[in-house]
Amino acid sequence: MIKKDSIKRRNTYQRQLILEILKSTTAHPTADWIYEQARKEIPNISLGTVYRNLKILKEEGLIIELTDGKQSRFDARIDNHYHFKCEKCGSIYDIEPEDIEINHSLEFKGFSIDTVDVNITGVCSKCNGENA
């Protein structure tokens, strides 16, 4: 497999906008939601463009993709953190690294670690408060 010389990326308005939209929220939106927001600025932007740019932004390490079931969600927060998903309202919350402590002993078994992803499910404080 020959690694293609990395492509020279342009700074298109579409790409900038998509990144901006993603940076402006902590809601871990889907491609479709981003598309709807983007249409407010560029009414005829296409969903394909949104997907293509999300892929590029991810390749460039500017965003991450959360694979929550069938639908991908995207996150412009790229520093170390984890996620909590509320089973009632579906919201995804960030978990700060200091709120969770993980120690693993895998390297000694010959495994190299690249990423550690923690996903917690449960019921969020809002939903816990509002129900009996």
Place this chain on the structure above:
Amino acid sequence: MIKKDSIKRRNTYQRQLILEILKSTTAHPTADWIYEQARKEIPNISLGTVYRNLKILKEEGLIIELTDGKQSRFDARIDNHYHFKCEKCGSIYDIEPEDIEINHSLEFKGFSIDTVDVNITGVCSKCNGENA
């Protein structure tokens, strides 16, 4: 939304077979792989049946579903454990709970915890050994 009285499940050969197949491997297979195995016993079983039964087995708590990107993978191991995915060969390994220690302090914030899922990526010992 009225919760329908739980359905009385039958013990179909198809369902039993699918569970057996899943129990016989630690490879965290996809629905399609299970389908191919099942066809060896029931040549005209349909993929739809495989999906329907996987969903039922999951509802009954007999298997779990791993959502690794687009494609679901299934696991008949339902006791507490985590997963490691090798970026080179794509294999998914089980991580024993004693190999990883997690402490979180989320309950105090009003969040109730239901499941804690840890997914680690990296390079497995096999791939680390075989390459330079």
Place this chain on the structure above:
DNA sequence: CTATGTGCAAAGTGTTTGCAAATTT
């Protein structure tokens, strides 16, 4: 000018579903 990116629509992929016939209880 030229390679990269866009919009559009069509195609792809994994999964779900409607239906009539078959099967379990």
Place this chain on the structure above:
DNA sequence: AAATTTGCAAACACTTTGCACATAG
């Protein structure tokens, strides 16, 4: 006999892609 399950094929939801035109560098 009644309700669940099956196989089949069509439908789905999300994502990717081919193409001709547009645009950034």
